[in-house]
Amino acid sequence: MTEAAPERSLDAGEPPVEHRSRLRTTYETIRQNRLAVIGAFFLLVLAVVAVFADLIAPYTINEVNIADRLAAPSLDYLFGTDDLGRDVFSRVIIASRVSLQVGFISVGLAVAIGVPIGLVAGYYGKLTDSILMRAMDVLFSFPAILLAIAILAALGSGITNAMIAIGIVYTPIFARITRGSVLSVKESVFVRAARSLGASDARIIRTHILPNVLAPIIVQTSLSLAFAILAEAALSFLGLGVQPPAPAWGRMLNDAQGFLGSAPWMAIFPGLAILLTVMAFNFLGDGLRDALDPQQRSVIESRGVSK
Amino acid sequence: MTGFVIRRIGQMAIALFGVSIVVFALIHFVPGDPVRIALGTRFDPEIYEALRERAGLNDPILIQYGNWLLAAIQGDLGVSFRSGQPVTGIVLQRLPATMTLAGAALVIALAVSLPLGILSAIRSGSKLDYLATTASQVGVSVPDFWAGIMYILVFSLTLSWLPPSGYTQLSNDPLGWLSHLVLPAFTVGLISGSILFRFVRSAVLEALNQDYVRTARAKGLSQMRVIRDHVLPNAWIPIVTVVGLQLGFLLGGVVVVELIFAWPGLGRLALLAVEDRDFTVLQGTVLYIAFIFLLINLIVDIIYGWLDPRIRYD
Amino acid sequence: MNAPAPQQATDRVLTVEDLRVSFGTRSGVANVVNGISYHVDRGETLAIVGESGSGKSVSTLALLQLLPTPPARVEGSATFGGGNLLTMSDRDIRRVRGNQIAMIFQDPMTSLNPVRTVGTQLIEPIELHLGLRGKPARERAIELLETVGIPSPGQRIDDYPHQFSGGMRQRVMIAMGISCEPDLLIADEATTALDVTTQAQIIEEMQHLQQRLGMGLIWITHDLGVVAGIADRVVVLYGGRMMEVASVDDLYRQRRHPYTRGLLESLPTPGPERPERLHAIPGLPPDPTRMPPGCPFEPRCEHAVDRCAEDRPEYRSPVPGHQVACHFEPEELYD
Numbered sequence: 001m002t003e004a005a006p007e008r009s010l011d012a013g014e015p016p017v018e019h020r021s022r023l024r025t026t027y028e029t030i031r032q033n034r035l036a037v038i039g040a041f042f043l044l045v046l047a048v049v050a051v052f053a054d055l056i057a058p059y060t061i062n063e064v065n066i067a068d069r070l071a072a073p074s075l076d077y078l079f080g081t082d083d084l085g086r087d088v089f090s091r092v093i094i095a096s097r098v099s100l101q102v103g104f105i106s107v108g109l110a111v112a113i114g115v116p117i118g119l120v121a122g123y124y125g126k127l128t129d130s131i132l133m134r135a136m137d138v139l140f141s142f143p144a145i146l147l148a149i150a151i152l153a154a155l156g157s158g159i160t161n162a163m164i165a166i167g168i169v170y171t172p173i174f175a176r177i178t179r180g181s182v183l184s185v186k187e188s189v190f191v192r193a194a195r196s197l198g199a200s201d202a203r204i205i206r207t208h209i210l211p212n213v214l215a216p217i218i219v220q221t222s223l224s225l226a227f228a229i230l231a232e233a234a235l236s237f238l239g240l241g242v243q244p245p246a247p248a249w250g251r252m253l254n255d256a257q258g259f260l261g262s263a264p265w266m267a268i269f270p271g272l273a274i275l276l277t278v279m280a281f282n283f284l285g286d287g288l289r290d291a292l293d294p295q296q297r298s299v300i301e302s303r304g305v306s307k
Numbered sequence: 308m309t310g311f312v313i314r315r316i317g318q319m320a321i322a323l324f325g326v327s328i329v330v331f332a333l334i335h336f337v338p339g340d341p342v343r344i345a346l347g348t349r350f351d352p353e354i355y356e357a358l359r360e361r362a363g364l365n366d367p368i369l370i371q372y373g374n375w376l377l378a379a380i381q382g383d384l385g386v387s388f389r390s391g392q393p394v395t396g397i398v399l400q401r402l403p404a405t406m407t408l409a410g411a412a413l414v415i416a417l418a419v420s421l422p423l424g425i426l427s428a429i430r431s432g433s434k435l436d437y438l439a440t441t442a443s444q445v446g447v448s449v450p451d452f453w454a455g456i457m458y459i460l461v462f463s464l465t466l467s468w469l470p471p472s473g474y475t476q477l478s479n480d481p482l483g484w485l486s487h488l489v490l491p492a493f494t495v496g497l498i499s500g501s502i503l504f505r506f507v508r509s510a511v512l513e514a515l516n517q518d519y520v521r522t523a524r525a526k527g528l529s530q531m532r533v534i535r536d537h538v539l540p541n542a543w544i545p546i547v548t549v550v551g552l553q554l555g556f557l558l559g560g561v562v563v564v565e566l567i568f569a570w571p572g573l574g575r576l577a578l579l580a581v582e583d584r585d586f587t588v589l590q591g592t593v594l595y596i597a598f599i600f601l602l603i604n605l606i607v608d609i610i611y612g613w614l615d616p617r618i619r620y621d
Numbered sequence: 622m623n624a625p626a627p628q629q630a631t632d633r634v635l636t637v638e639d640l641r642v643s644f645g646t647r648s649g650v651a652n653v654v655n656g657i658s659y660h661v662d663r664g665e666t667l668a669i670v671g672e673s674g675s676g677k678s679v680s681t682l683a684l685l686q687l688l689p690t691p692p693a694r695v696e697g698s699a700t701f702g703g704g705n706l707l708t709m710s711d712r713d714i715r716r717v718r719g720n721q722i723a724m725i726f727q728d729p730m731t732s733l734n735p736v737r738t739v740g741t742q743l744i745e746p747i748e749l750h751l752g753l754r755g756k757p758a759r760e761r762a763i764e765l766l767e768t769v770g771i772p773s774p775g776q777r778i779d780d781y782p783h784q785f786s787g788g789m790r791q792r793v794m795i796a797m798g799i800s801c802e803p804d805l806l807i808a809d810e811a812t813t814a815l816d817v818t819t820q821a822q823i824i825e826e827m828q829h830l831q832q833r834l835g836m837g838l839i840w841i842t843h844d845l846g847v848v849a850g851i852a853d854r855v856v857v858l859y860g861g862r863m864m865e866v867a868s869v870d871d872l873y874r875q876r877r878h879p880y881t882r883g884l885l886e887s888l889p890t891p892g893p894e895r896p897e898r899l900h901a902i903p904g905l906p907p908d909p910t911r912m913p914p915g916c917p918f919e920p921r922c923e924h925a926v927d928r929c930a931e932d933r934p935e936y937r938s939p940v941p942g943h944q945v946a947c948h949f950e951p952e953e954l955y956d
């Protein structure tokens with residue numbers, strides 16, 4: 001072969017892309033993605049709202065005002081009132097806290113359990129891999145929402161159990177993604193070189209494999225957050241998740257069913273809140289994927305929750 | 308190909324085994340005594356003992372599992388704590404309704420996602436592509452129970468075009484059957500279609516970018532022929548997989564929609580069982596759904612293997 | 622307008638003039654091909670040599686309008702059969718593709734459709750351009766497989782690409798390419814993915830076919846070793862421009878352009894006197910979104926002066942048929 005060997009003595013071409021500038025290019029790519037930016041912005045606003053909910057909400061969650069029950073949206077009651085005269089707007093705002101909380105903790109759980117499983121399975125391969133992945137397959141055999149319901153039926157309702165249930169349901173996907181990434185990196189040249197130099201397994205995993213596995217995990221986290229919030233809403237709709245008096249978007253929807261004709265705003269706004277939040281996470285996740293890991297297969301997308 | 312099929316059946320058997328353990332374990336994770344909880348206020352010591360005996364709860368755990376598994380293989384899933392009826396019968400009675408709903412939803416999903424997905428991929432970057440992709444992003448994010456409620460609001464309450472809930476037998480009243488099916492099927496179908504759309508689009512897009520498409524064009528084939536003879540035959544393969552997965556999810560995932568539309572299917576059965584603390588019914592339902600899901604996955608995998616000559620002729 | 626008539630009157634098959642190809646990218650306009658001109662005659666083999674990114678593949682894809690036109694922009698002319706390939710209508714260029722001009726590509730595994738039999742893919746151009754159907758089409762396909770040296774063609778025609786070895790797959794590609802007896806065959810790195818022995822076999826067979834059919838052949842490669850064995854004339858590309866055009870003999874004996882020199886000198890030479898290190902051209906190829914106004918090779922050229930960066934060099938012709946794009950006469954640079 002007669003290709004000239006590149007040297008870095010002369011000024012032609014870009015300097016090699018370093019770690020720091022990769023972060024920058026990711027940031028730049030996302031910034032150009034309008035939808036992702038909108039999503040991120042919305043989430044930021046939502047986070048602020050959730051944290052300062054008590055201050056922002058004009059009424060408290062159980063401020064009953066029978067005289068004003070089933071009132072249409074107005075300046076006094078931005079989203080109208082429900083059958084007990086409670087301000088829907090305040091309840092929606094305060095319920096955001098629950099949704100975000102359950103979402104983050106359950107996904108955090110899924111990551112904390114799933115990623116190590118995937119790392120071990122991918123790295124050590126053979127029997128360990130088979131056993132672990134079969135176990136994940138078993139969890140994959142149940143439609144997500146059904147599994148969550150079954151777990152909650154056994155453990156009982158409540159916010160903690162809901163987080164556990166959703167966490168368990170999303171563990172396999174993180175395990176699978178992590179394992180996939182590990183497999184593709186494991187046989188790469190620099191890992192083999194490190195191993196030939198005598199680096200320990202743990203060290204190899206930490207310094208070589210983990211950074212490359214990070215990208216799909218980050219993408220999946222955002223997407224899973226979207227679905228976790230949907231899941232939480234579905235569970236609280238069914239009365240299985242957060243219990244009263246804490247408000248939850250899903251449960252507000254359930255309560256609204258009986259008043260659909262007389263007070264549709266009871267159903268419209270909480271649902272809209274769920275929709276916008278989930279969309280925001282999805283936009284952000286899609287943007288992250290395009291920036292970090294465009295080849296990630298969308299088999300992941302085919303796994304919905306209440307679908 | 309035969310080796311492939313045998314391996315997949317083996318995998319399914321193992322997964323089914325694992326599933327059975329999980330389902331079996333469910334009843335044992337319940338804090339407290341499941342039968343007592345199920346009976347609740349209707350507690351009667353004789354019935355209590357009889358139910359415990361029937362459910363094998365007095366035996367040591369491994370024997371319980373063994374007996375339960377053997378019975379399950381023969382189709383006996385125990386009796387309901389509430390009604391005393393055999394679980395298998397209850398489940399089978401509800402199965403057709405769920406399959407109808409899942410089937411109708413899938414038809415709608417395919418009708419929407421296939422043409423739009425293919426067109427969007429071919430005209431990637433066009434206005435159509437942009438609109439369809441954005442619409443699908445919304446569709447994927449919509450909570451199905453909320454969508455269902457909104458449809459009821461618009462089409463039943465406001466416009467009075469369609470009934471808000473319920474179910475009539477096809478044999479009794481075909482038109483009524485259809486009118487009851489429309490809203491729930493669209494609720495699930497449009498969301499499922501959004502998920503499928505994204506996948507169809509990316510599968511076709513990926514096939515379009517392959518080298519063999521360039522070769523086909525270099526031979527002078529028209530765009531239509533390239534798509535028909537080279538792109539689609541390759542894109543079908545991953546699409547079939549996802550469609551199968553979706554069907555599987557639909558069967559168990561329509562739980563909440565069945566509740567809203569009072570659709571007498573498996574999902575609603577499961578929910579009622581949870582309310583009633585009727586664990587055997589819940590177990591039976593979950594087991595059936597998981598089994599059907601695994602079965603569908605197996606069939607899909609075999610079809611996939613058959614479609615891809617690299618696997619078929621090996 | 623009908624498809625262009627096959628060349629009978631003159632020997633010249635293709636004339637390319639001032640071909641330019643640019644792409645719109647996120648980081649600006651990438652000028653990949655910046656004005657190349659060459660010609661190919663009947664029965665002649667032209668080698669286009671360059672590094673990756675020199676624009677060699679893109680320039681030939683442009684000839685058959687195989688580049689997606691947004692984001693690509695193609696200018697210049699490519700005269701074939703009385704018409705301009707670059708401005709032909711879609712219908713007309715499709716009649717040329719695979720028929721009068723055929724192209725074969727580098728990686729036969731990905732260049733063949735994995736889910737269709739080899740026979741189906743081979744028969745496609747035969748049906749399309751020669752109008753044969755059914756049995757006669759199949760028979761012709763089997764004949765072609767035999768011509769390119771595939772054993773038991775009658776059975777193998779119904780096999781899938783993955784059931785062939787790499788060398789066999791490339792032969793299938795060649796069979797597809799010559800199926801309609803084209804006037805011009807373009808081989809884009811056709812043997813790069815193959816081992817050396819298979820390479821040699823394929824090259825030999827290509828030469829036989831070329832003689833038999835009297836086609837023009839454009840051979841794109843980065844491997845100067847291959848060029849010596851197969852080409853009549855050579856075009857050396859760098860940064861989307863031609864650095865040197867010459868007959869093979871002239872090029873190897875009297876390489877004039879500093880880049881050509883660099884390429885030839887970096888070929889490892891067997892023999893008792895081996896230099897201590899491999900000679901390499903320092904630096905990296907230019908960024909097509911930031912093409913300099915002057916000579917593209919200037920940053921890496923050891924003879925460069927200020928003028929080289931600002932003025933684009935004209936072609937000098939030291940010998941008829943031999944062109945060099947450099948400000949200096951070769952005598953000024955080398956003793």
